Amino acid sequence: MSSSVPENVHRRRWVILGVLMLSLLIVVLDNSILNVAMRTIAQPAPTGLGASQSELEWAINSYTLVFAGLLFTAGLLGDRFGRKRVLLFGLVVFGLGSVFAALATTPGQLVAFRAVMGFGGAFVMPSTLAILVNVFERDEQPKAIGLWAGGVGLGIAIGPVTGGVLLEHFWWGSVFLVNVPVVLVALAAMLLAVPDSRDPDPGRLDPVGVLLSVAGLVLLVYGIITGGRLADFTDPEVLLTAGGGVVVLAAFVLHERRSDHPAIDVGYFKNPAFSAAVAAIALVFFALMGVTFFAVFYMQSVRGFSALEAGLLMMPLAAAQLIFAPRARLVVDRFGAKAVCTGGMLLVAAGMAAFLLFGRTTPIWALEVVFFLQGAAMAHIMPPATVSIMQSLPREKAGSGSAVNNTFRQVGGAMGVAVLGSLLSARYREGIEDRLERLPLPEGVRHAAGESIEGTLAVAARLGPAGRELVDPAKNAFIEAMHVTVVGSAAVALLGALVVAVWLPGRQPGADGDAAGPPEQDITKPPVGAGR
Structure with a gap:
């Protein structure tokens, strides 16, 4: 073992990884939990908060806005002041924001406390990856990052299941309050097991x-x-x-x-191993987050599954990532990061295109197969791309590298939901407009009904027998809009495959396992990762 990681840290590296994954899981899981609770929060008190559609959107967007805006800064602060300290600070703020969000009595309060949670989450996410890079030797980083990436997939997939179970037995605030015991366990484990690390020569502030x-x-x-x-x-x-x-x-x-x-030294972007991997992560999350957005409506509004059932149906997405992400390094060792990431992107595009075959009566096992394939594809994109990014930078700049990785992922995902979601909405409105104009509805109600399938079905329910004729056209219009949207998703995934195939470095002659290509870092530099 090289001298870059102290012996006492090296011995407990897998325990440290488990603690980091727990911290990461709670942040990722909470976002996917909230999607399930939206309908409950929209109901009048005491069941919910009586939140409007706009207030519900901002309950999600306030978190995203603060989180994405501060990711880069949080990574820099971790490099300068210590990643463990920054992570502990983020966990405390996230936990406090969760408590206040659970106890919110108005939609405005919920939006504000979600922003506080986003502030805390921004300090957690990049620090987990930065600490990981500083406690694992270079040859073990691909395996550790594969497990880390599997944790992200697990959080995204089990969130809806957890939220569905909580909402069946408790009030809506339980989807936030459940964070608190996990945060307390993570804090205690962080203090006991995880070493601090920082840039030994951060230079002047900028x-x-x-x-x-x-x-x-x-x-x-x-x-x-x-x-x-x-x-x-x-x-x-x-x-x-x-x-x-x-x-x-x-x-x-x-x-x-x-x-x-x-x-940050923008010269890093001149390195194809860094810039192509960053672009790949942004593009794949653009494609996949947009699909996750409409897949929920397809399962619940079109196929009639409950929130809990829809969450369970998405489990193959997580299962595939848990199975393949830790083993992705073995495939990279054999074929190289360029080939593996390109293949993963092409598989994502194929999974998107498969939705063109889905209708109102498609066997549900076909959806499960597609989710599993998409999870497998993600498991062969995220780990090698993240390894390529992190190993392109000096170890002391791990926080900056992690922040760039997560910032592009978050911005790509936000763009996917916004762009593909607006495309879905526009095409849906075109498909249902004629039917809505035949009904004697006030202009405001007609406009709201045309925004989404949920809006149309809500109006149909209020109209009673007269609204039944809207149900089938609404579902058919959504299917047609979904088909248009998945073409856009597949095109973005194909663009990602092209970027990776052209710019990500291939296997070096004689290389055995490191397909990304950057040379081994100088381990004679001051050691980073010792407990301080």
């Missing part, structure tokens, strides 16, 4: 760069969210905010290139 990154990311993500909410990306508000975000981020890049103490 407050201008930090402020530009936060402002640019917040504006960009806000514009994306607004475009999805309005289903119109040409709206002036969208163009001003998203466009302003792009301009500010361009100013951030220029500032970093000219600064003698940059927050």
Whole structure:
């Protein structure tokens, strides 16, 4: 074993990984739990909070906005002040935000406390990966990152199941309060088992760069969210905010290139192993998050499954990731990261295209097979791409690398939900508009009914027998809109395959296992990862 990781840390590295995965799981799981609780929170008190559609959207978006905006800054702070300290801080804030969210009495309070949870989550996510890189030797990092990526998939998939079980037995706030005991266990385990690490020579602070990154990311993500909410990306508000975000981020890049103490060395993006892997993660999450968004409506609104049943039906997605992600390194050893990631992207595209065959009576086992294949594809994209990113950087910059990885993943996912969601909404409205115009509905009600299949079915239920003629057309219109949307998802996945195939480095001549290509880092540098 090299001297870059102290012996006492090396011996307990797998215990440390388990603690890091617990911290990661609670943050990822909570987001997917909330999707199940939306319908309950919309109901009047005391069952829910009587939240409107806009308030429900902001309960999700306030978290996303703060989380994405601060990921990069949180990674930098971890490198400078210690990743363990930053992670502990994030867990405490996330836990407190969960308590207050569970006890919220108005939709406005829920939105505010979700933002607090997003603030805490931003300090947890990049620190877990940065600590992992500093407690595992380079040759074991692919296996450890595979398990880490499997934890992300597990959290996304079991969230709806957990939320469904909680909502069947407790009030809506239980989906947040369940975080608290897990956070307490994670805090205790972190204090006992996990060492601290930081950049031994962080240099001077770059407050201008930090402020530009936060402002640019917040504006960009806000514009994306607004475009999805309005289903119109040409709206002036969208163009001003998203466009302003792009301009500010361009100013951030220029500032970093000219600064003698940059927050991040943008020269890293000149390395194909880094930039192609970052692009691959953004594109695959763009495609998959959009599909997850409409798959929930397909299962519940079209096929009639409950929230809990829909969550259980998505379990193959998690099972495949748990099975294949830790073993992805073995496939990479044999074929190289370029071939494995390209194949994974092509499999994602094929999974999207398979939805073109799905209708109202498609056997449910076919959906399960597609979910399993998509999970297997993700398991062969995320680990090698993440390894490529993290091993392209010096170990002392692990927080920055992790933050870039997670920022592109989050922004890609937000764009997927917004762009594909607005495409789905627009095509659905086209398909159902004629039917709605035949009914004597007020203009406001007709507009709300055309926004989504849920809106149409809600109006149909209120109309009683007269609304029954809306049910079948609504389901047919959704199926047609879904088919159009999956073509967009498949196209994005194919673009990702092209990016990886062209730019991600292939196997080096004589290489045995490290397909990403960057050379071994200099282990004569000051050791990072010792418990301090």
